[in-house]
Amino acid sequence: MEASSQECVGETRIPVTVLTGVLGAGKTTLLRHILEKPHGYRVAVIQNEFSEEMGMEAPLFTDAKGDTIKDVYELPNGCLCCSAKDGLIGMLDVLLEQKDRFDHVLVEATGIADPEAVCEVFWVDEGLGSRVYLDGVLSLVDSYNMLSYLGKRKADEDSKTTSLGLEAEALKQVACADVLILNKVDLVSETERTRAAATLRDINPTARLLESRFAEVPLGDILGLQAFDKDRLAASVLSLPAFEEESGHGHDGHLHDGHSHGYCDCEVGKLTGAHGIESVLLHGEDDALYDPDKVRSWLADVLWEGTAGFVYRCKGLFRGPPDDGEDAKKRTVSHAVQGVGKIFEIEEASTAMTTKSKMLFIGRGLKRDVLVAGLIGCLVST
Numbered sequence: 001m002e003a004s005s006q007e008c009v010g011e012t013r014i015p016v017t018v019l020t021g022v023l024g025a026g027k028t029t030l031l032r033h034i035l036e037k038p039h040g041y042r043v044a045v046i047q048n049e050f051s052e053e054m055g056m057e058a059p060l061f062t063d064a065k066g067d068t069i070k071d072v073y074e075l076p077n078g079c080l081c082c083s084a085k086d087g088l089i090g091m092l093d094v095l096l097e098q099k100d101r102f103d104h105v106l107v108e109a110t111g112i113a114d115p116e117a118v119c120e121v122f123w124v125d126e127g128l129g130s131r132v133y134l135d136g137v138l139s140l141v142d143s144y145n146m147l148s149y150l151g152k153r154k155a156d157e158d159s160k161t162t163s164l165g166l167e168a169e170a171l172k173q174v175a176c177a178d179v180l181i182l183n184k185v186d187l188v189s190e191t192e193r194t195r196a197a198a199t200l201r202d203i204n205p206t207a208r209l210l211e212s213r214f215a216e217v218p219l220g221d222i223l224g225l226q227a228f229d230k231d232r233l234a235a236s237v238l239s240l241p242a243f244e245e246e247s248g249h250g251h252d253g254h255l256h257d258g259h260s261h262g263y264c265d266c267e268v269g270k271l272t273g274a275h276g277i278e279s280v281l282l283h284g285e286d287d288a289l290y291d292p293d294k295v296r297s298w299l300a301d302v303l304w305e306g307t308a309g310f311v312y313r314c315k316g317l318f319r320g321p322p323d324d325g326e327d328a329k330k331r332t333v334s335h336a337v338q339g340v341g342k343i344f345e346i347e348e349a350s351t352a353m354t355t356k357s358k359m360l361f362i363g364r365g366l367k368r369d370v371l372v373a374g375l376i377g378c379l380v381s382t
């Protein structure tokens with residue numbers, strides 16, 4: 001596409017990139033890279049996370065001075081590919097009024113959004129199409145977990161107890177991509193990395209394929225590419241395999257068909273339920289302190305042994321005891337928990353907690369009582 005085609009009567013259209021990726025693939029990590037590091041790119045971000053439904057706050061992005069970055073806009077109330085479409089158009093309109101502040105817009109879709117339906121916003125809405133253009137679709141893929149969520153694990157492992165059940169959504173995100181980022185390559189062997197890359201190439205032979213650790217990619221490789229091609233996207237989606245109807249998620253693998261008939265499970269903006277995925281949010285007691293070592297061994301049981309059902313994603317914040325010698329009433333230490341598949345980490349949170357400790361688990365067949373008892377078992381003994 002010629003650069004000049006992005007101009008309209010004396011005005012340059014703003015490029016928009018759509019970012020997709022299943023739960024925990026590294027979308028927030030990529031946003032940190034884009035927003036917090038000094039690249040010279042001025043990017044406004046629209047986030048459509050399920051944070052409200054999940055009871056977790058959206059992540060804060062800060063600049064080198066520690067100040068909160070303001071160019072992040074949250075789009076609540078539903079999923080971008082259906083109920084939040086109008087909200088997206090409205091928000092882009094608001095952003096365009098301040099377009100001297102940025103050169104690029106990045107729209108982060110939830111892990112279940114249908115990227116094809118999100119892209120349609122840009123050619124269905126004529127008014128919008130004259131002011132912005134779709135630069136490309138960027139899909140992040142977790143190289144460590146992708147074979148399970150793309151349904152490519154060996155048959156004996158590929159059961160509902162070891163898979164999130166979002167194969168159709170994950171495949172479509174790969175198929176629709178103009179740029180694929182194979183992230184978390186630090187967690188896989190050379191052989192696994194090659195296999196993962198070949199799997200992606202099989203599904204989408206034409207996308208630019210990048211590999212990354214902690215989503216660190218040159219921004220020139222993902223933004224300002226003028227890579228989006230409507231016909232290529234349609235052809236790529238058509239070549240996807242059909243999926244059987246499951247858990248009320250009524251589609252045939254081509255999510256587009258479901259949408260074009262006005263039906264979408266994520267219409268109410270819920271990741272859980274209709275997709276057969278559950279979430280459990282645990283709240284700690286007001287002043288309770290949790291022992292990081294106990295939390296670590298509890299999570300090992302939950303994630304590695306499956307003691308509370310199949311947990312694919314967990315995240316949380318909890319209050320721990322003060323460092324040795326400090327008065328517990330004066331200062332407690334906040335810890336952040338992040339887990340994807342069987343990998344998790346607990347580290348001191350960079351910002352002090354303003355809310356109670358909370359822990360979110362997403363997966364299938366979750367045992368709430370077991371999780372509640374597990375968290376209570378992590379209380380600091382007095």
Ligand SMILES: Nc1nc2c(ncn2[C@@H]2O[C@H](COP(=O)(O)OP(=O)(O)OP(=O)(O)O)[C@@H](O)[C@H]2O)c(=O)[nH]1
Pocket residue numbers: 021022023024025026027028029030111183184185186187212213214215313338339340345
């Ligand atoms: N080892 C490793 N961990 C990574 C990499 N990229 C991201 N992570 C970790 O993976 C976890 C999930 O990353 P996020 O960026 O929060 O993923 P997300 O896609 O925003 O997650 P959701 O909002 O739940 O969909 C965090 O603990 C990250 O630090 C990577 O390249 N290597």
